[in-house]
Amino acid sequence: MLAYLTRRAVHSVIALTGLVIAVFFLARLTGDPTNLYLPPEASREAREEFSRKHGFDRPATEQFARFVGDVLDGNLGFSLKKQRPAVEVVLEAYPTTLKLAAVTLLIAISLAIAVGALAAYRPGRVFDRVGSTGSLIGASAPDFWVAITAILLFAESLRWLPTSGTGGFPYWVLPVTVLALRPFGLLVQVVRGAMMDALASAYVKTARAKGVAERSVIFVHALRNALLAAVTVAGDIAVGMINGAVIVETVFGWPGVGKLMIDAVEQRDFAVIQASIMITAAAIFLMNILIDLLYVALDPRIRHQ
Amino acid sequence: MPNADAPLLEVDDLRIEFRSGREIVRAVNGASFTVRRGETTAVLGESGSGKSVTAAAIMRLLASPPAHITGGRIRFNGADVLGAPMAQWRKRCGRDIGMVFQDALASLNPVFTVGWQIAEPFKAHGVLPAKAALERAVALLGRVGIPEPHARAHDYPHQFSGGMRQRVMIAMAIALDPSLLIADEPTTALDVTVQAQIMDLLLDLQRERHMAMVLITHDLGVVAEVADRVAVMYGGRVVESGLARDVLPRPAHPYTLALLESVPRSDIEQQQLNPIVGSPPNMATLPSGCAFHPRCRRATSECRAARPPTVKVAPGHHAECFYAQQVFDGR
Numbered sequence: 113m114l115a116y117l118t119r120r121a122v123h124s125v126i127a128l129t130g131l132v133i134a135v136f137f138l139a140r141l142t143g144d145p146t147n148l149y150l151p152p153e154a155s156r157e158a159r160e161e162f163s164r165k166h167g168f169d170r171p172a173t174e175q176f177a178r179f180v181g182d183v184l185d186g187n188l189g190f191s192l193k194k195q196r197p198a199v200e201v202v203l204e205a206y207p208t209t210l211k212l213a214a215v216t217l218l219i220a221i222s223l224a225i226a227v228g229a230l231a232a233y234r235p236g237r238v239f240d241r242v243g244s245t246g247s248l249i250g251a252s253a254p255d256f257w258v259a260i261t262a263i264l265l266f267a268e269s270l271r272w273l274p275t276s277g278t279g280g281f282p283y284w285v286l287p288v289t290v291l292a293l294r295p296f297g298l299l300v301q302v303v304r305g306a307m308m309d310a311l312a313s314a315y316v317k318t319a320r321a322k323g324v325a326e327r328s329v330i331f332v333h334a335l336r337n338a339l340l341a342a343v344t345v346a347g348d349i350a351v352g353m354i355n356g357a358v359i360v361e362t363v364f365g366w367p368g369v370g371k372l373m374i375d376a377v378e379q380r381d382f383a384v385i386q387a388s389i390m391i392t393a394a395a396i397f398l399m400n401i402l403i404d405l406l407y408v409a410l411d412p413r414i415r416h417q
Numbered sequence: 418m419p420n421a422d423a424p425l426l427e428v429d430d431l432r433i434e435f436r437s438g439r440e441i442v443r444a445v446n447g448a449s450f451t452v453r454r455g456e457t458t459a460v461l462g463e464s465g466s467g468k469s470v471t472a473a474a475i476m477r478l479l480a481s482p483p484a485h486i487t488g489g490r491i492r493f494n495g496a497d498v499l500g501a502p503m504a505q506w507r508k509r510c511g512r513d514i515g516m517v518f519q520d521a522l523a524s525l526n527p528v529f530t531v532g533w534q535i536a537e538p539f540k541a542h543g544v545l546p547a548k549a550a551l552e553r554a555v556a557l558l559g560r561v562g563i564p565e566p567h568a569r570a571h572d573y574p575h576q577f578s579g580g581m582r583q584r585v586m587i588a589m590a591i592a593l594d595p596s597l598l599i600a601d602e603p604t605t606a607l608d609v610t611v612q613a614q615i616m617d618l619l620l621d622l623q624r625e626r627h628m629a630m631v632l633i634t635h636d637l638g639v640v641a642e643v644a645d646r647v648a649v650m651y652g653g654r655v656v657e658s659g660l661a662r663d664v665l666p667r668p669a670h671p672y673t674l675a676l677l678e679s680v681p682r683s684d685i686e687q688q689q690l691n692p693i694v695g696s697p698p699n700m701a702t703l704p705s706g707c708a709f710h711p712r713c714r715r716a717t718s719e720c721r722a723a724r725p726p727t728v729k730v731a732p733g734h735h736a737e738c739f740y741a742q743q744v745f746d747g748r
Contacts, residue, residue, distance in 0.1 A: 288529050314523035317478050321518075322589060323511030324541045326504070412573040413527060 117401070118148035124397045128390065136179060136382075136387050138251060140172050145380035149192055166192070179386070188390065189383025193376070206391065208278070209361070209368030213353035216288050220295040221346055228303025228342075229335055232311060243300060251297025259290045259363040276365035287364040291357050295349045303347045306338035313337070340411050347403035354399055355392045423495060423512060425597055425629050426452040431489035433702070434484065435655075442700045443469045446653035447489065452597065452646075457623065458628040458660065459640040462650035463697045463706075468633045469519075472601045473648070474499075475631070476516055477506055483509050483575030493597070511538045515590030515618075521582035525574035531558070531585045532570030534644075538592045542646055550565040557588040580611035583739065584618065591622055598623070599697065601633045616643060637680050641665055649673045652708025669736035669745035672709045715740050 146162050163169040182189065189198045225300060227247065266286060267275040273282050310316060311334050319333045319377040320326075358370035365371070369388055376384035408415050433445040445467040451460045464470045470548065473479050475491055475498065491498040493514065498506065510516075518524040526534060532554045539550035551570065558566035561584040574582055583603060590598055600619060604612035620643055623630050634640060640647055644661040649670065657670035668674045675693045695712040698704055704711050710720040720740055728741035 160631060312480070313524040314518060314520060316584075317473075318516075318524045318589070319514040319526070319537075320478055320507065321476050321510050322538045322541060322592075323507055323509070324537060325507065328541070333526055337526070340528075412530065413575050416573070416576060 116359075116404075120397070120401060120404075124393065128393045131389060131393065132386065133176075135386060136176055137172060139377070139380070139382050140175070142377070142380055144168055145192060148380055169270070183390075188387040191381055191384045193379050193381045193384070196339035197361050198383040199383055199391070202372065202388045202391050205233075205367060205369045205372040205388075206395075208366065209357070209370060210354065212287060212361075212366060213350070213355065214370060215284065216291045217295065217346070217350055217353065219288065220292040220299060220349075223292075224296050225303055225335070225339075225342065225392045226297030228300045229307050229338070231300070231332065232304045232307030232338075232361075233330060235308060238282070240304075244304065247297040247300035247304075249297070250293045251301065253293060253297075255290055256269055256359050256363065258293060259286075259288065259360055260289055262286050263339065263363070276363070278366060287360050287366055290364075291353075291360045295346070295353075297347060298349065299342060301336055304344050310334035340407070343403070343407055343410060347400075347407075350403065351399050352395055354395050421694035422453075423561065424451040424492075425454045426631070427492040428471065428475065429490045431471060431474060431491065432487045433467070433474055433479070434485050434487050436485060438615075443703060444484075444653055445474070445702055446647075446703070448650065448653065448655045449489075450648035450655050450658055453630055454596065454629050455623075455644055456626045456645040456646060457620075457632055458646040459632045459634055460648050460650060460655075461634060461637065461640050463635055465697050465700060466650040467653035467700075468635075468650050468699055469539070469601050472599050472631065472633050473597060476510060476514065478516075512542050512593045513594070513595050514597045514599060515593070515595040517583070517586050517590045517598065517600040517603045519605050521579065521586045521606070524586060525582060525724065527574055528719060530571050530573055531577070534574075535570075535585065535589045537590060538589065542593060544593065553592070554588070557592055558585070560683070561588040561622075562614075563588075565712060571709070574659050579607050580615060583607060583611075583615050587615075587618060587622070591626065591628070594626055595628065597629045597631065599631045599652065603632075604636070604639070605634075612639075617672060619643075624673070637665075637676060649676070652701065653736065654701055656709065656738070657736040659731070663734045664689065667747075668708075668747060669670070669730040669741040670738050671713045671715050671740070671744055672745055673736075675712075675714075715744075724727070 146159050146161070146168065150159060150162055160169070167175050179189070190196070191198045191201045191335065194201050224247075227243045231243040234240060263275050263286065266273045273285050278285055311330070311332075313334075316329055316333055319329050324333070355369070356370070358374060360366065361368045361371040362374050369392060373385065373388050428451070429449050431445050432443070435442040435444055437679065448467060448471055450458065450460070460471065462469045470479065470484075474486060477498065479486070488498060493509070495626060525531065532551055535557055536547065536553035538548035539545040539553055540547060540629045542551075555570045557671045558570055563569050563581060563584055574585070577585060587603075589726060593741060598619075601618065604615050612720045616639060622628065632639070632644060632728050640661060647658065649656045649657040649664070649672065651672050656666060657664060657673045664673065665677065672693075678691045679693055681690055693712055698708050698711075705721055706723050707713070707716070707720045707725050712714040713720065717739075725737050725739045727735050727737050729735050730741055730745040736745070
């Protein structure tokens with residue numbers, strides 16, 4: 113277990129180092145933030161003063177060396193825009209992203225399991241056809257298009273729901289639905305396939321031969337095995353979600369880490385870009401471990417290897 | 418309680434097809450045999466002869482589609498099996514009839530402990546609550562010869578050896594003391610030394626519990642050792658049936674005879690093996706007349722033209738061959 117965690121951690125640190133280097137220099141290629149933060153009529157002295165204060169006058173390599181030193185001291189930098197430590201800014205946005213991800217995943221996974229399992233029980237019947245086709249559309253529809261179409265229809269034309277922002281239940285409906293669509297579609301396909309395999313398996317025959325009621329055959333014997341495949345895919349989806357649903361958060365003005373990153377890039381708020389990427393990487397690392405542990409808990413064959 | 422002499426299980430003219438697209442595979446083409454209380458009936462045949470499909474049909478485990486039962490009857494304890502509502506039939510599975518499958522690794526659920534799986538019939542049939550059921554499961558594990566049953570009940574199927582897994586399957590099948598045990602090639606997947614142990618265990622349990630057993634097998638040696646009755650299947654039909662002690666020493670069907678001759682013998686000097694020439698029939702395009710005629714030394718134009726009648730060569734000994742009497746008489 114310890115060996116496994118160490119190996120995982122080493123891999124993550126290596127990957128993160130490469131990523132941070134790339135992000136650091138790429139961000140600086142977007143140009144000097146000075147012009148963005150000072151008014152057009154600001155004097156040359158003021159501009160130079162700003163550059164010097166934030167170290168933008170130094171060569172990029174020197175800036176990088178300083179950044180690495182700061183990181184090792186536990187300092188992820190200072191947000192130019194918010195005038196606060198970047199860590200604070202990112203950690204403030206994070207729960208918003210996590211809440212959205214958690215609600216979305218919960219809905220997508222439970223619905224997908226129900227739909228996938230029932231579709232697999234009677235393949236080729238009406239429910240299966242509607243479910244399979246619907247899930248395929250859901251899995252393939254581009255989220256930016258769905259998001260904007262949904263806003264036009266439900267917020268603009270029908271005026272049933274708010275266009276964007278955060279608040280009570282109505283504010284959750286569109287972002288969660290749009291964000292859940294792809295995971296739901298993918299998972300229905302996975303659960304349906306895995307359930308069909310499980311229902312055709314020898315152990316399901318054994319369960320029937322023992323006189324186990326059909327309900328338990330499906331929802332205990334078969335589904336418990338089909339979940340193994342679902343967890344693998346749901347895990348990937350969960351990892352994809354906790355780095356912020358960039359498009360959905362941006363379109364719906366949802367103040368999560370995805371939107372924060374996009375804003376930070378636009379504003380050349382380098383410290384926030386870097387901090388959000390490092391914190392997201394840490395979250396992904398933890399998430400992956402959580403998924404592995406869940407997988408081990410679900411599949412005894414892996415536990416005993 | 419039905420008459421003790423009445424057959425426990427009757428399979429009568431059973432016909433089963435598998436349909437996929439245009440192709441129709443006629444796996445079982447009018448198979449008939451009976452099983453009496455406390456007796457072992459061996460259903461003997463090559464792969465593809467329809468014996469396992471017949472076993473699955475008795476338990477109503479065939480998936481439809483692709484399988485369709487197109488004719489015949491199955492009676493258990495005098496009651497119609499195929500016509501009963503599924504939910505009602507399911508309540509008899511496990512309680513009145515137990516089944517042991519060939520591949521125990523695939524047939525045990527990989528994500529539940531063996532204790533849980535053996536305890537399940539008690540719970541599913543409302544016989545015992547979970548805790549008591551688990552205690553019974555431990556006792557059953559001990560009965561089928563698993564050492565340290567208390568500890569092993571918490572293990573998963575993949576933690577057992579092939580023979581031990583088959584013991585687990587057997588424990589599960591006999592949990593509710595069924596009056597009939599269907600064992601579908603219970604030893605085929607096992608090492609030769611383990612095969613004998615598993616057969617011995619099955620026989621012990623059968624005697625101890627007065628169970629009837631349907632033993633699906635392709636192993637003549639096993640049949641000779643354990644079977645009271647034998648039904649020989651070929652091309653989806655039972656071509657010869659009778660008491661094992663009548664049929665094996667003096668078969669009346671050329672196929673049974675060829676099978677017996679193909680077994681290598683240790684008591685006489687043999688230059689070579691005597692295989693049955695040709696290969697088992699393609700069940701999608703069965704030969705006309707007697708399905709065995711392309712491989713039969715005695716086949717005549719008659720055998721190609723029409724299905725042979727069932728000939729009674731001795732009381733309770735039947736064979737489906739125009740020349741059954743000649744074969745029986747050794748002519």
